[in-house]
Amino acid sequence: MSIKEELRNAGEKFRLLALYQRFEHFVVLILTALIAVIVVAAIWNLSLKILFGLVLSGSLDPSDYSAFQAVFGMIFTVIIALEFKxxxxxxxxRRDSVVQIRSVVMIALLAICRKVIILDLAETDAMHTLALAAAILALGIVYWLIRDSDQRLDNTA
Incomplete structure (x- = not known):
């Protein structure tokens, strides 16, 4: 399908929407564009930090855990933004305008995983680590339950 046909189809679908649905669609498109700008800026910043901050300056030391922590933290930030977009x-x-809870749980899991990756265990107390582990476990269970219920709904339909 060509771009013209896709735009025409999108325009026809947009005309069928109610006023509030058009408003929601417009807001989501603006948010999507803003997140895309943030992703591009984050990738640019990440590229500059890796290229100039680590490679060209000669400070890329494979045994330096903090450098890898920072780079992987920045990469996870981009992944979180992409998942949000x-x-x-x-x-x-979708026909209904409800954000799927599975996406929200996945974004939360990614954010906590990012936190675990950039966490300095030497300076973190045990309660903070336990709280992060409990959050990951709880979100994992919620994700599993949602996925399981979605599969049951698909099988009955």
Whole structure:
């Protein structure tokens, strides 16, 4: 399908929407564009830090854990933003305008995983680590339950 046909189809679908649905669609498109700008800026910043901050300066030391922590933390930030943008785009394509809870749980899991990666265990107390582990376990259980219920709904339909 060509871009013209896709734009025409999108315009026809947009005309069928109610006023509030058009408003929601417009807001989601603006948020998607803003997140795309943030992702591009984050990738640019990450590229500059890796290229100039680590490679060209000669400070890329494979045994330096803090450098890898910082780089992987920045990469996870970009992944979280992309997942957030994806969940907004999925929302515009659905008939109902409810954000899927699975996407929200996935974003939360990614954010906590990012926190664990950048966490300095030498300076973190045991309660903080336990709280992060409990949050990961709880979100994992919620994600599993949601996925399981979605599969049951798909099988009955």
């Amino acid at each position: 994806k969940s907004l785009l999925v929302m515009t394509e």
